[in-house]
Amino acid sequence: xxxxxxxxARIEMDLSQEELAKKVGVTRQTIGLIELGKYNPTLSxxxxxxxxLNKTLDELFWEQx
Amino acid sequence: xxxxxxxxARIEMDLSQEELAKKVGVTRQTIGLIELGKYNPTLSxxxxxxxxLNKTLDELFWEQx
DNA sequence: GCATAATGCAATTTATATGTGACATTTAGA
DNA sequence: TCTAAATGTCACATATAAATTGCATTATGC
Numbered sequence: 001x002x003x004x005x006x007x008x009a010r011i012e013m014d015l016s017q018e019e020l021a022k023k024v025g026v027t028r029q030t031i032g033l034i035e036l037g038k039y040n041p042t043l044s045x046x047x048x049x050x051x052x053l054n055k056t057l058d059e060l061f062w063e064q065x
Numbered sequence: 066x067x068x069x070x071x072x073x074a075r076i077e078m079d080l081s082q083e084e085l086a087k088k089v090g091v092t093r094q095t096i097g098l099i100e101l102g103k104y105n106p107t108l109s110x111x112x113x114x115x116x117x118l119n120k121t122l123d124e125l126f127w128e129q130x
Numbered sequence: 131g132c133a134t135a136a137t138g139c140a141a142t143t144t145a146t147a148t149g150t151g152a153c154a155t156t157t158a159g160a
Numbered sequence: 161t162c163t164a165a166a167t168g169t170c171a172c173a174t175a176t177a178a179a180t181t182g183c184a185t186t187a188t189g190c
Contacts, residue, residue, distance in 0.1 A: 016166060027149055032167065039147065042105045042177075043126055050127075057122035061108055062115075081136060092179055097137065104177065107147075131190105138185070149174075156167070 002037045006060050009053045010035075024048045066102045071125050074118045075100075089113045 010020050010031075017035070018028045026045060034041050034049075041049075046061050053060070075085050075096075082100070083093040091110060099106050099114075106114075111126050118125070 018166080028167085029150085029169090030148060032169090033148090036168080040107045040109045042107055042147070043111055044105045045147090046108055047127070057127045061112075062122045063112070083136080093137085094139090094180085095178060097139090098178090101138080107177065110178085133190080134188085136185100136187070139183085141182095142180085144179075145177085147174100147176075150172085152170085154167100154169075156165100158163100158165080160161105160163085 003035050003060070006049065006053075007035045009055055009060060013053055020049070020052060023052045068100050068102055068125070071114065071118075072100045074120055074125060078118055085114070085117060088117045 010017070013020075015023070017031045021028045021031045024031070024045070025048060030041070030045070031049075033039050034045075046057060050057055050060055075082070078085075080088070082096045086093045086096045089096070089110070090113060095106070095110070096114075098104050099110075111122060115122055115125055
């Protein structure tokens with residue numbers, strides 16, 4: 001399922017997928033596929049994304065409550 | 066680095082690594098290696114562990130604050 | 131001390147996350 | 161409308177998470 005919260009957090013920081021990818025240290029495709037929910041990132045990638053966007057794991061990757 | 070919080074949460078539920086692994090749907094080795102910090106689980110495994118132990122991602126996998 | 135369960139560890143295999151490069155499609159601004 | 165940036169998607173290669181099996185080591189109770 002799509003990760004809307006990730007996309008929104010990225011856009012709030014005014015970053016393109018490519019810019020976020022560069023900061024996180026992955027490729028544009030990896031960010032794109034995570035936002036689309038087409039795969040299952042590793043914990044280290046999740047944490048790197050969270051740190052870059054000033055969010056926590058629960059805020060971006062835990063299921064909605 | 067070792068994941069002490071995971072180990073403590075597991076022991077609080079009175080589960081062995083093997084029992085937790087079975088509930089989560091992975092092998093004993095996967096749980097053991099995650100507790101030892103020797104690898105980098107996927108998000109889906111992290112979420113399955115959290116649900117089994119009634120914890121959130123931040124509680125078990127986000128860095129200590 | 132002894133027996134058993136729990137855990138660590140190592141080699142090999144398999145599945146899949148991720149990288150790379152190229153191209154198509156969508157979106158946004160002039 | 162035109163153009164360029166942003167995003168989606170595909171094929172293929174590589175790295176590594178995870179499974180599997182087996183054995184060694186460390187607790188823990190009797």
